[in-house]
Amino acid sequence: MSRAKKMAVAGCLAMAGVAAVALAHCQIPCGIYGDSTRFTTMREHVTTIEKSMKQIVELGADTANMNQLVRWVDNKETHADALSEIVTAYFMTQRIKPVAEEQKEAYAKYVTEITLLHQMLVESMKSKQTTDPEHCAKLRTLIDQFETSYSKH
Structure with a gap:
């Protein structure tokens, strides 16, 4: 796999991780x-x-x-x-x-x-x-x- 493809995959995984954290925020529960x-x-x-x-x-x-x-x-x-x-x-x-x-x-x-x-x-x-x-x-x-x-x- 080329470096560009690896970077693209890594970027997608990072964004998925950020999205998961954002969605999980209210399920802590934070009380807000x-x-x-x-x-x-x-x-x-x-x-x-x-x-x-x-x-x-x-x-x-x-x-x-x-x-x-x-x-x-x-x-x-x-x-x-x-x-x-x-x-x-x-x-x-x-x-x-x-x-x-x-x-x-x-x-x-x-x-x-x-x-x-x-x-x-x-x-x-x-x-x-x-x-x-x-x-x-x-x-x-x-x-x-x-x-x-x-x-x-």
Whole structure:
């Protein structure tokens, strides 16, 4: 393997290591939580997914736009993944704590919130598979419903 290829591989590995450290930061747990920021960011991801869908449909009509089309598809996928990351790594694993079934009221709230988060993951996945803006509308509704329930902590 040439020196340039070795350097490129080493650079990629170093970047992967930095990314892993960045993602792991909030799983320490550090105790630094910004719930309102997460909700704002989730909504921004949905808006970006929706804009990407519109651009994909618009650009898909002309094969001369394939480069831009690919970029919008990648953008849509990236933001859907980022939304899913907030749902799983922030809310499901750090903020929503398991509750014993015997604590009926708290358990019902737990099940409601985990169900809403799961539905967000499904809609996020579906938004990657299509350009149907209905998935964005459903995501917005689910985020609103979850925030309403979650804010009653």
